[in-house]
Amino acid sequence: MQVIIRAILVVCTVLVSLSVIASEEQxxxxxxxxxxxxxxxxxxxxxxxxxxxxxxxxxxxxxxxxxxxxxxxxxxxxxxxxxxxxxxxxxxxxxxxxxxxxxxxxxxxxxxxxxxxxxGDAGVGLAANTALTSTFKSMDELKQPNINIGVIANTVSADVATRLFSRTNIKAFATEDEAQDALINGKLHAFIGANPLPAFLALKYPGKVDVPLEKPLLSFKExxxxxxxxxxxxxxxxxxxxxxxxxxxxxxxxxxxxxxxxxxxxxx
Known part of the structure; x- marks a missing residue:
């Protein structure tokens, strides 16, 4: 019986040692x-x-x-x-x-x-439909109940939009393409998304989309x-x-x- 116990203890010791070695190697x-x-x-x-x-x-x-x-x-x-x-x-x-x-x-x-x-710097920015917002003088005009702002659902950008534009009609989209189409086709006054997406939309659709804010709505360092x-x-x-x-x-x-x-x- 003692021989069996000793054998088991030896095996357990070896297994523990191998586990420690593997962990150290990783x-x-x-x-x-x-x-x-x-x-x-x-x-x-x-x-x-x-x-x-x-x-x-x-x-x-x-x-x-x-x-x-x-x-x-x-x-x-x-x-x-x-x-x-x-x-x-x-x-x-x-x-x-x-x-x-x-x-x-x-x-x-x-x-x-x-x-x-x-x-690097990153953050959350805003792209606006030029035709719908050309007469706006400040961001406060985007904070009205009759304004539609698009976001991608379940993102930091969506949280930022909800916090900063609590009175605005926030519309959540499943994909960037859906939100982009809505902005371009005048169904949204603005879109809030992770930079550099808002700037890319302005580059891709000059005259239809612009980035009116000099600073992002939210900034962080990478x-x-x-x-x-x-x-x-x-x-x-x-x-x-x-x-x-x-x-x-x-x-x-x-x-x-x-x-x-x-x-x-x-x-x-």
Missing amino acids: ARNFDDIVASGELRIGVSIFPPWVMRAKDGQLIGSEIDMAKRLAADMGLKPELALYEWKALITALNAKEIDIIISGMGINPARAMQVNFSRPY GLAVRKGDSDFLNYLNAWVVSRSADAWIPSTRQYWLETLEWQEQVQ
Whole structure:
């Protein structure tokens, strides 16, 4: 009996040791990442940050960022596509090394991950139907019961619209295309959505749509997100953001993807 008990204890000890080793292998720090030769990057589809090209490849501002970061580290980029809400879970489950997906820095997320210094600005903006709003003198005229404002359902933009335009008739749409059509066809006075969509609509439909506000309705900063506890990786990312901002690589990359429509031929 004692022999059997000892054998069981030995097996349990081995299993626990293997589990600890596997966990340690998965919990890669900065040195482990560099030694592995690859950078595992989590992204989520959200044009023009991340989207599918005609050939099925992932493209967008964050894909360029991911590839450049990996190249500067001398690593191969391994892109992993997730639903937005699963990104932080995947990071902390050690499935990926970093999130590069235009993630806004806020206190709640900072409790779960470490953010790099900001590399870009984002937020929520407003596009207006030019014909319906050409005589408006201020945003207060959009805050009336007879005004129709469109949003995408279940988004931050929808929450912002409800909070700022509580007296206005808010119409929720399932897709951007539906909201866009309603705005262009005069069924909406304005559309509230994540930047740069309002600006893209004005570029796409000059004379029909404009962006009347100088500042966004809501602003936030975007950062790279990594697991807590790896200060070396975070220090490198901060240095990388500073360097690639100073040499204008990050601003020029974001200008192409977020302020022009030159990339549209790649996805249409």
